[in-house]
Amino acid sequence: MKDILLRKIRDEYDQKRHRAFNEAQRRKEDIYKALPMLEELDKQIALTGIELSKVVLLKPENFEEEITKVRSKLDGYREEKKLVLKQNSLTEDDFKPVFECKECEDTGYTSSQEKCKCYKQKIIENLYDMSNIKYRLQKENFNLFDIGVFSAEKFKEEKLSPKQNMKNILEACGNFCLNFSRESPSLLFHGTTGVGKTFMCNCIASELIEKGKTVIYQTASNLIEVIEEHKFKKTEEAGINKENYNYLFECDLLIIDDLGTELNNSFTNSELFNIINARMISDRKTIISTNLPLADLALVYSDRIISRIFNEFAIFKFFGKDLRF
């Protein structure tokens, strides 16, 4: 992976952590200013703590007696502090730093020294050309979804009105996010352009990233570029290294937007199949959206991919007037 990029992310994490500690320090100072007796109590607790370690270390003749004495003094201060906190509607948590990620406390690594999900997602966003995703997701998420833009009139030969159809899709996608697990189905969205497929993909991405899931969102043509870069570039520096390439297989959700518009050949066909297939075998979810009618999709891709998708994905058809006009 590009070193500069990695360093940039590391710096961001260091800064986040610093900010959290500074913020906690400032809060503590404010509390002390308002409640000087609390500062005094904390001082006494710290001093008595030192006293206690001294007794333990020096082991005086009357060790038992000494240690009981110091311990009860310490307990006394602690009780007193508890009372003061309670009287002022404070808790110990008010003194602690508030980290963006509770899992890794903004270090990027969990207690078992593995990369935290938030850190993986950060790497993914930087590597997979998703740097603008946070911005996009602010504008396109379930809270901002406006069912009112869909017509309640019958549309062509469809049984449901676009509005009723979209209500059903919205409910299914809401449930997909709510109950996101290994048992969830993968999803296929198809329909003409401008009927809300990409918006729906963004809603789901936004919701799941918010929940701490790792999500890669790529157009099919971008995805093919990443794959080709990885397979054909001679040096790691030029492309995405193996570990980061593997995120395509390992991320919790892979969204492939606009399938069918990319340059298609037997290489891309088999690479796509590999990814989709491997993800299915390991129970990882994929969302595919395409503007092609299903029959055309079947012409473009090999039977292997198509039968995998048609048999195992939950399929949703989007239709209605083009909303972009």
Ligand SMILES: [Zn+2]
């Ligand atoms: Zn984290």
